[in-house]
Amino acid sequence: MSSQSPLLPRFRLFLTCCSIAANALLAGGIFTFPLLSPSLALHLKLTQPQLTTIVLSGMMGQYPFSAFAGKVIDRHGPWATSLVASALFSTGFGLFAWEISKTPDDIAAPSQSSFRHLTLCFFMAGLGTVFSYFSFLFAASKSFPSSIGFASGASTALFGLSPLFLSFVASTFFTDPVTGLNVTKFLTFLAITAGSVHFVGAFNLRLPSTVSPTALEPQETTPLSDNDVEGQSGADERDPLLPHKPRAEVTVVPVEEDGSALDLLRDPQFWWLACIVMITLGSCEMVVSNIGTIVLSLPGSSSTAGSATFNPSTDAATSKQVRLLSLASTLSRLLSGPLADFVSPVASHLPGGAPITRKHFVSRVGFLSGATLLLAGTFTALEIVVKSQDDLWLLSVGTGVVYGTTFTIMPSLISSIWGHANFGRNFGILTYAPFVGTPIFSYLYAFISAAHAGGEGVCVGHECWRLTFWIGVGTAFIACAVSLGLWRQWKGRV
Template identity: 60%
Template sequence: MPSQNAQSPLAARARLFITCCSIAANALCAGGIFTFPLISPALSTHLKLTQPQLTTIALAGMVGQYPFAALVGKIIDYYGPWACSLASSILFSLGFGLFAREIAKTPDDITAPSFSSFERLALFYFLAGLGTVTSYFSSLFAASKNFPNYIGVASGSSMALFGLSPLFLSVLATTFFTNDEDLDVTRYVRFMAILAGTVHLVGAFNLRTPSLVQVHHVRIDHSDEEASIIIADERTPLVAGKPPNEDASVVVIPVEDKQSVFDLLKDPYFWILAMIVLLSLGSCEMVISNIGTIVLSLPSKPDRNITSIVPPIAAVTSLQVRLLSISNTVSRLLVGPLADFVSPVALYLPCGTLHYPRKHRISRIAFLSASSLMLLVTFAWMDFTIRTQQGLWALSLGTGIAYGAIFTILPSIVSSIWGLSNLGRNFGVLTYAPFIGTPLFSYLYAFVSVAHVEERDRSSNVGDVVCKGVRCWQLTFSLASFAATVSLIASLVLWKRWKGRV
């Protein structure tokens, strides 16, 4: 007799469609903190904030994604994505709303930055960063757990929309909140508070995931029990197609995974994977959060004596934000399906062996290796070749491609090695790596930049809060190139170790 709570196929599909719409909306409106390069020139000009202060505010948002990632993942596993969507609504409304209020009440005629105002701006941006991780997890794991057999496509699609979010928001910023080539920061940030808060509140009512169970088909008319294992949910028929035997019975056993977080941390290869994530994502997020001042450090053209139409800084910065977002998005859209095709996720059979639903052609670690190689080439190109704003497209595209590919491939690697039941928690623990890497690379950039601002002051007696010239970041990208090399070597170690498993 069917359960009273059972849904008709049409109702189940409608419910799934609504869930997918909320997944897309959450992901598309979650990237407000990544538009900081659009905000930073105004904060530098009108609030007189220095480069380390700008970097600290950007970092507050970036690292705000990570301190509670494991806890957020556990909440996802236990309660479901709806709870995190509700938390995102509150955090985005508070973070961006208070950030806009702080800017609005600051006088335009100040001559020195207010340290208390700077501290409050950093705190409010941290709240927005915390809202970003709860939003990111709500959309990512709502997609992954609704489509467990296509985890690469599901996670890649939600991540692609998340990567598209800065582009979407930057287009809104330049279209509706720009006056006389300057961004109205207060109105724009206030708008982000209203948009993100409302969308995620709606998501709290719509994001639901099915309960995963293990289904064992047992032949009862043979002396030897022959069992097969599949992953099912509340929408999946218990017997799909023709059963192994017409008299076969079906026993439903809930999935249990007793692996603790300490078991995860005892695995030395988890630490190698964490090091790769620290070096690669940390350097990527350094570029993402500082692309605005990187633009300001370079001339618009090789010869300043040549008269030509020079695009405003806001337009150049917006272009780089869009390139980062587009490359990030395209990378996620392509890598997810490609990984599912060439590197299908293994199914664990009851006997302890692995079964691949399709031919396994190459390890998923290859995508980590390719991303590390991409970063190595990009950072070396920046270090030795790029000398004008026009050349920054290479930095933005290379960083965006690698950043999107790494984030897309990580959930499937984690689930293949350590299981699906605690995917949210394990992925959250892994994201502590960029929590360390992002401040490490970002403050390296900030203090190298400040050192050369002070050098200009001593030589020319001209004050400038924004560093100008290649020396502002050359050492930073030299060290980032070395970090990418280490990441590439470490990925090759994992490729050899996990051969046949991912």
Template identity: 55%
Template sequence: MLSIPHRTRLMLVCCAVGAVASSSGGIFTFPILSPALVSHLKLTQPQLTTIVLAGVAGQYPFAVFVGKVVDTYGPWVCSLASAGLLSSGFGLFAWEIAKTPDDISLPSQSSFYRLTLFYFMCGLGTVFGLFTSLFAASKNFPQHLGFASGGSMAMFGLSPLFLTYVASGFYFSSETGLDVTSYVTFLAIYSGIVHVGAAMILCLPADEKAVVDAGPSAGAAPTLSDASSSSVPSERDSLLPKGAHIDVEIVDVQLKGSNDSAWNLVKDPDFWLLFFVTFAILGSVSTCEMVISNIGSITLSLPSVRTAGFVALDRETDIATSTQVRVISLSNTVARLVSGPLADFISPIASYLPSGVRSYPRKHWISRMAFTVGAGVLCVLGFLSLEIAIRSQASLWWLSVCTGTAYGVMFTVLPSILSAVWGADNLGRNFGIMSYAAFVGTPTFSYLYAFVAERHAERGVCTGVDCWTLTFWVVAGSVSASCLVSSLLWRRWRGLC
């Protein structure tokens, strides 16, 4: 296959990453599909919940498998798999809706099962698409892991917004509402074309001379095999990358092998310490996802500005809830776009000479673990504010900003920390395993919130601070503990990240 110039290929990779990220969030537009599924297919609320959970919650269990695929075969294979799963899943979903008669009075159980299976296929295609964009960016820009991971995940997070605008602009009628069949068919065709095109770009070889001139990435620690397989240097070759900041101290930390098996990874106590930090901040006991999942009921439990007491589910409360969701989304996106480049600038990943001397492409100011500590502190501040000061819907913006920002920062720096400490060879697999922390934490502490609120509910609706006081004291304590663990890892990983 004919190679192309390295810089040209990188530009094409950026286009592919952006296209894949912006087209992979179709399953998150399910709320605009559900009214038509109720009216046309007569599906019940539990059936709708089952369908959407098959797509959304079904992503996490396969994260390790998808990560192993991207490590072994490359992002282009994941892009092809995503194309097949999204196109077939959305296509069959649209076909099932189209073939159902309009005059049915009861939902078809077999149709419900098929829709669940088809949406599960879409969910699996989504995680393939996410890993395609994330690791295509990370592997092609190893010296800018923060910017690469933050930018790709930010575009993925904005994908539902983009697709919703497409639906409202081209497939919505004021008389009949959303044409679900046509919109879902568009998702099938669009995602298939984009992901196949991205796969073709991502498998293009770069110009060999440009790759050699670029030198080894600074993101991975050297191994003995790396040294033996490298080309023989000449007397004109530089010992360090051009412009590197040299730290003449001998490395005083144990470098972790980049080719370790999954078993060696899970035996590493440091991995489980980082797992707990991720569990606490992203998934559970002070978890941002728990707040995102329950921001509507938290808003409902507080009095509105224009009423002296609590209000029912009226338009004013709906607007307040929508506002908090938007604030969380905006904070999350901005945090990803800012924290990635900032981490690359003040916390560059070190490279190592065979002698043990470490070097940085720029001056290294602080460890990336400072970002996880900062994310935890933001969570604690938000939760304590809710416990002590926030007593109206208008004041909830501070909680939304803190949780959205912490959520974005943590997800952005996590891939680069894993790459710096355990190497880039198995980054996809390691990130997949680490994502189980959020998978376990989110339902665990969401149910904690639900049970506490249910205990204080009257006539089905919980109002007042008793709905969440116990929950947020527990989560504040958990995140405080995660901050201490992050500080410990900060000290143990001095010089690694």
């Protein structure tokens, strides 16, 4: 009996990990919109601003209720957000597929009612994405609190892999070599599978109130001296390792665990971080949303000019860029999380109350600074180097790395600076930053593209996006400067 008692918690943890992985892998349906946009533009006669509005409804649908989703996590746990995501995915993708199926292919002008319905449906799918994201991210973080960087990096890496996985499914099972992607059947598949997986997650993500890994037990048994409360906590067997380099350790800075949302908003450093996130993620999501029409604007390997008409090679080129974005985002999350845990261990507190203090090499904010510089370099390369669809891998890979790294670093920064008690709420509030940045950059792209389209619907040529990405270069350098200021402010803390 006693020998079997540890099996149940291990089995429960195994089921939790399976649901974390499944939720993450099926949560990225809205990021496959570039696969849908050519068909929507050519068969439903939707214009670039209309396409941008639909995809923005999904991208921005992730953010309006993110603080609420975080509060649900703090109060009830990941199972509740997984259940909500199940209902939203099934309804959003299902109604989107139904609206397309009842619209004739031979219409001469876009239907305003269909446009509004598609926008609302994609908003629901985007809202489901944020509830799904919170379910697997916080389930992973709370299940492995001593390795929050690895846990968040691995789980969000699968989320980054989701568009790659779904685009592979779309091209393998729902794409005809002549007619291209069957949008209706693919969206029906998303409605059924994403809804079912998240419904099962509502049962598997019921976590215990505290998680105390056995590897952390020695820290709970270390008594704190009354005279050593500040600066010498845990000053036992770890002290001889670095006796002459106290600055090599992370400074454990007290945080206000019960601070209100108003206290967070009064902190100017929060607004600095929000500015970085707004610019970085807003620019990246503009690329993610519009990579399909960027492909259409450029000549293919066998042509001399871009084409606004559908052909199988264009569909394949778009699918390739979606997969590159997904793969780059996935690898960056897998690498940046563990690397940040090693070179930039956060000053956090475990459930037993003992602080984690390990050798600190560089500030975790440095990852944000590097991401902003890479973003500026990627956009500059697009302007100077990219001449055809074959060169777009520079944009896709660079954007994917920046996107994945930023999202991986954010949770550990928030928990380290503003505490764990309201971690979900604080993370949700910060995600309002891309809620502002994404529409700014996306509509900038849309209207500049429409201005050069010449009334043809889909713009062709480099001028469709040249001004947009030069503006993106400038804002990326602004975000880099702000991150350097935070690096100095948070020296020794993260």
